[in-house]
Amino acid sequence: MNVPVFDDHARANARQLLEMALREDLDDAGDLTSRALIDEQQRGHVSVVVREPGIVAGLPIIDMVFEQLDPHIEVRRLVEDGTAVEAGMTVAEIRGPLRTLLTGERT
Numbered sequence: 001m002n003v004p005v006f007d008d009h010a011r012a013n014a015r016q017l018l019e020m021a022l023r024e025d026l027d028d029a030g031d032l033t034s035r036a037l038i039d040e041q042q043r044g045h046v047s048v049v050v051r052e053p054g055i056v057a058g059l060p061i062i063d064m065v066f067e068q069l070d071p072h073i074e075v076r077r078l079v080e081d082g083t084a085v086e087a088g089m090t091v092a093e094i095r096g097p098l099r100t101l102l103t104g105e106r107t
Helices: 008-026 032-037 059-069 098-106
Strands: 043-049 074-077 090-097
Antiparallel strands (some): 043 090
């Protein structure tokens, strides 16, 4: 199977789209709910789990979202784009400040 290359042009377009999505979601105020309810020192862990069988696509976007929010977030991809997966498989793990994890998961 040929997997499309996530080249510099695609990355630039994705970055622009992500900036717009984050700006729309957070506006000037940021993530008010997370700031109000979650201690800034609290850390968390997210597992990205597949709901249905299929072919993974778009994992580099996870890195890009969290790069824009906080460079201290750790993203570990467990498979590569183009991998066939079954329901219940974990394809990525993300660790870092819980506020940032909750902010990024919406995007």
